[in-house]
Amino acid sequence: MSKTPDQEIISLILNEATANKGFRLLVSQYQEQLYWQVRKIVIVHDDADDVLQNVFIKIFKGVKNFKGDSKLSTWMFRIAYNESMTFLTKKGKTLQISSQELQDHLTEKLEADVYFTSDEIELALKKALAQLPDRQREVFNFRYYDDLKFKDIATILDLSEGAVKSTYHIAAKKVEQFIKVN
Amino acid sequence: MKNNNQHTQAGFKVPEGYFDSLTDRVLENTQKDEIVEHAGFSVPKDYFSTLEDRILKEVQEDEKEVKVVTLQTSKNNTWLYPLLAMAAVFIGFVTINSLFSKDEVTFADLNDQELRDYIVDVNFLQDEESVEILYADNSILNDTEIEQEFTDNELLDYLMEDTTLDQIIRE
Numbered sequence A: 001m002s003k004t005p006d007q008e009i010i011s012l013i014l015n016e017a018t019a020n021k022g023f024r025l026l027v028s029q030y031q032e033q034l035y036w037q038v039r040k041i042v043i044v045h046d047d048a049d050d051v052l053q054n055v056f057i058k059i060f061k062g063v064k065n066f067k068g069d070s071k072l073s074t075w076m077f078r079i080a081y082n083e084s085m086t087f088l089t090k091k092g093k094t095l096q097i098s099s100q101e102l103q104d105h106l107t108e109k110l111e112a113d114v115y116f117t118s119d120e121i122e123l124a125l126k127k128a129l130a131q132l133p134d135r136q137r138e139v140f141n142f143r144y145y146d147d148l149k150f151k152d153i154a155t156i157l158d159l160s161e162g163a164v165k166s167t168y169h170i171a172a173k174k175v176e177q178f179i180k181v182n
Numbered sequence B: 001m002k003n004n005n006q007h008t009q010a011g012f013k014v015p016e017g018y019f020d021s022l023t024d025r026v027l028e029n030t031q032k033d034e035i036v037e038h039a040g041f042s043v044p045k046d047y048f049s050t051l052e053d054r055i056l057k058e059v060q061e062d063e064k065e066v067k068v069v070t071l072q073t074s075k076n077n078t079w080l081y082p083l084l085a086m087a088a089v090f091i092g093f094v095t096i097n098s099l100f101s102k103d104e105v106t107f108a109d110l111n112d113q114e115l116r117d118y119i120v121d122v123n124f125l126q127d128e129e130s131v132e133i134l135y136a137d138n139s140i141l142n143d144t145e146i147e148q149e150f151t152d153n154e155l156l157d158y159l160m161e162d163t164t165l166d167q168i169i170r171e
Helices: A004-015 A014-040 A044-066 A071-094 A100-111 A120-130 A135-144 A150-157 A161-181 B002-009 B018-035 B047-065 B080-100 B113-121 B128-134 B152-159 B165-170
Strands: none
Touching: A004 A014, A004 A071, A014 A071, A014 A135, A014 B047, A044 A071, A044 B047, A071 A100, A071 A150, A100 A120, A120 A135, A120 A161, A120 B128, A135 A150, A135 A161, A150 A161, A161 B113
């Protein structure tokens, strides 16, 4: 399926007569990418589905004011990241556990999750990622799974490119050590 | 198209434009198969094929919910005004009372353990802004003389060996 350029999508959305068509295009073009990004953070499918709905509501409300300072995808990834983290914070508070305990809890449940592969390596990797601080885990996910450039990750997480690079190297080293030991 | 002609000559026919859209459809299906699993995660069957409609429905419902409804100014609601006046007096009383109240919570009221728990819970030192605030009037870097020069690689090795960014900052 051919990809519609972002600028064309935005032009369609900004025109009242074509806004619906533009938004439909935007959803169909980015729904899967955004879903997987959210899913990697919140882990559970049902939670990812809820968060994704909110992400698109935020995108729909904000896209008319999108100034084009960054790529459209980067801007949407940032919304998805913020929504996912807000969701996890709320979930942690509801369960009255810390961020680290929540990650351990989610990873434990993964083994019984029908929507998770039975691949041992993937499970080991998820367990290793659960041990990382939030920021390191996010940088690792963006780089390792989504293959995003350091520059784009820096924009999404509002960090400097240098900080992203060093965070990724530290995270990768820790993951490697965790998998070796366990 | 050459392919179409060949098949027609052999007695077979394909719908008009079949080969024009075939590549796109094949690629689309291939991508769908690949994307059903990502980083070990999978989704329920047909999840993505219905997702678009569900999202658009959700967005439209959200739009309807925020529409402003004008207040009713019916004469039947005259009983409402005394109640509103009483509510206004009550709010005014509470506001004035709180202005002169000396029960203000200050930084000094927090005990050390509460502060420590907060910093641990919110991962305070991961946030660059917080670090800037914390070290805003700290001249530790200016007062420190670095006697030994080290290379970028040595620094990177040191950072990798250390457990967390938090610890480095705390040191």
